[in-house]
Amino acid sequence: MSYHIERCQPPHAGFHPQWHQPWQQLRLRSGPLPAGVDWPQLDAWLQACFALPASMPAAAPGSDAASQVAAWGERVLTLAAQLLRFARVPVFSSGELQLLTPLTDGWQLALRVPWVPGVEEEHFLRCYQAAAIVLAGYAANPGHFGDRQALQRQLEASVIGPICRAMATDDGSFALLQAAHQASVPWQWLGDGAYRLGWGARRGHLQHGGVDGEAMSGIQVSAHKAVTRRWLQQAGLPVAPQQLVRGEAEAQAAWQALGGVVAVKPAASEGDGVSLNVASADALRAAHARAAACSPEVVLEPMLPGDCYHVQIVAGRALFVIRRQGAALLADGEHDIAHCLAQENARRAASVLWQRLPPLPDDAEATACLAAQGWHWHSVPAAGSVLYLRRLADNRHGAWEQDASADAHPDNLALAEQAASRLGLLQAGVDILSPDIRQPWHANGAVVLEVNHAPQLGPGTLYRRHLPAMVQALWPQQARIALEVLVGDQPLPALRQRQAELAAQGVAAFICTVDGSWGPQGDAWPQTCGDVFTRVQALLAEVAPGALLVGLSDDAWLQHGVPVDRISRLHALQPEAPRWQPLLQLLRQYLPAEECAA
Structure with missing residues (x-):
């Protein structure tokens, strides 16, 4: 079978109201789909190989060819979006199959899918092409896809790895961005792993774990243990x-x-x-x-006594505490340690490549660690026993983590906040070595070991449980300002009245219409971009606006789309005029649910 994927028109710069992202139209042409596809078997394989949902809409047995191809197309959409996320391209919806057309030699599928402005077209096309080839290949001959790891390595080498390197987005930033998207925080990709999150006075930036307001000197110092120690010691903080x-x-x-x-x-x-x-x-x-x-x-x-506690600082405050010890294994109470280790490493090796934890070690150091705990490889400890294979957590073998947030003494949290503040960091992981985190540091000789800038948010870590709280701390109230739209002829007088009302409430509201943009004092706000669409997006990227009032006296957004994923208020100067009904109908899709109901 042959496959051809192409973008059939320029991407739609306007936002999709449900996906909260711009979208693009793709056209996929394929040969005929093999008959008799076992959809439950295919879905089980997709779940095991790519961590996709366990079940998706399937064509009923004996249904026509179009229904079978439609079911295949839905899976192409879902798998392609997952491949893009593995490559750290922020695509958080699968999209939709819009039209299915039979051809003399196969089928043509019209796909509407999310788009990230600025990301190369080739990245998207490669993932959709790969998804189509993999799914049709498995449908035709499942036996050829028994080696899931070989397929994952091939996709990593030819598709995902190159895209991931081009995106330059680290694991932690992508995890934060995905959590922010789920919390309805608006965002925009800026290139080189950088993102803007939020609007106007509430907007911020994220790049390589760093956020607005952090000292570049502190970020650099945190990478050097000895210099970090000197800075903390000079601030009167306890260090080793x-x-x-x-x-x-x-x-x-x-x-x-x-x-x-x-x-x-x-x-x-x-x-x-x-x-x-x-x-x-x-x-x-x-x-x-x-x-x-x-x-x-x-x-x-x-060597000082105690365990390492990682205190995560977010927006300058201690948010949670993780006790981090060396890589460890849980005993099952029935088999010896060697068997348990082999089983655990086999489980890890069978997991999805892009979510895989590193294998646990079985070397001389692991043997010595077990011996120090009174075990050897053929011991059979009680079920649930924690068997440490490393004395210290590291990037190569991972860590045994426990949430110690409820146990940490307030003085220890304050110490971590002081350490991050000394380096000028709003987001940092402060490692404290303490014999007992429940006691204050000044009572038991605890010390600050180091300060790490970027949060550790890799797969399988306890840190990911705290992502919603991290997003709320960094970008409260969805990082949105009020964005009100007024539709009708001559909207400026009504907009100025509304601007005055907001000013009385202490809100600096900007105005944008087809005739220009104005600041909160009524003064003209010069912009190089010409139309309302691009000027709205430019104003939302500014730090000054506390609210944005948009006046629409034409129907340009019907053709170009809506430049935001949500508006907070909609008003029509001539609500019954027929000429405004299509635009008003479009804009109502972008109102919050409670506003739509009203």
Whole structure:
């Protein structure tokens, strides 16, 4: 079978009222679909291979060819949207099949799908083409798709990986953006992994985990453990004794000066290359080599008692606390540890590539960790026993996480907030080493280990449970300002009256009509963009507006679409005039449900 996908008209810059995104029209041409598709089997495979919904609308057995192709087309839409999300292209709706046309050699499908202005057309077309090929191939011969991991690796290499690198959006930012979209926060992709969220006076930006108002110096300092420690120490905050070394000879001297057992860490790294309980010259030599492979500078710290607690700072306040320990395995009470590990790693390997957790280790370090807990690989611990395979959480093997938000003493939360503030960060993860997080830091010798700028929001982490709260803290009230639309001839006088009413309430309202734009004092607001559509979007990107009043005296939005996903209020100067009915009918779709009912 052959497939051809193309954009059949320029993308629609206006927003779809249900998808909260602009949309585009695609045309997919395919050959005939194989007969007798087993839809339940296909859906089960899609769920296992791509984490799609367990069931989707299916054609009834014996239904006509058009119904079968329509069911296939719905799955193309769903799978393509998932592939785009795996590549971190923010497409949060599958779209819809609009028209199905039989051809002499197959079918033509008209698809309406979400569009992200600025993202290359090729990225979308590659994902829809791949989805069509995969689904038709499986429908024709399911046996050829038994190796799910091979298919995922192929898609990663040829489709998803290249798109993901072009988008430059990190995991944490994409997770936050998706949660913001689900919370109805308006957003716009700006390129290079950057997004604007919200409108006017409530709008903000997100890029690589960073948000508006953060000090660039603090972001840079947080990447270096020794410099971070110096900043915190100068602010009078508790930190661990530490020595910065360059080279093995300096490391040996620092080890002797610190005396006894130390931790060895790269000065600039994201969790890799760390060694704990280093107590001999040979162990120090190996630990230094491991750390130096990650950073030319290495720090040595004495081993202090306690566990690591990650306090997540959002909008300057401590939002939640995660106790992070080394990678661990749960015992099932029936099989030995080696069997449990093999089962868990097999489960992880069978999961979707783009949501997969790293395999748990079975090396000498894991053996030593088990021995320190009184276990060996053939032990059979009680069901639910936590078996640590690493002493410390790291990026390579993950972490064993527990939510400790309810246990953290208020003074420890305040300490984390102070540490983030010292670096000028509004969003940060502050690692506190504490013997007991329930006690204040000044009572038990707890210290700040490090400050990490970007939140850790990868798949499988407890942090993702807190995404809605993070969005609410960063972009409260959906980060929207009032956007009111007045339809009719000569709307400016009525808009100025409404502007005065809002000014009396302390709201700085801007005005936009076909004749121009005006600031809250009634002064002209010059803009280079000409039409109301683009000037509305430009004003919403400004930090000044507390509200936006739009006057429409023509029906241009009927042709070009609505430049926003929602309006807060709609009024017509001549509500019964026939010429305004199509525009009013369109705009009512963008009102909140309570306004529509009214």
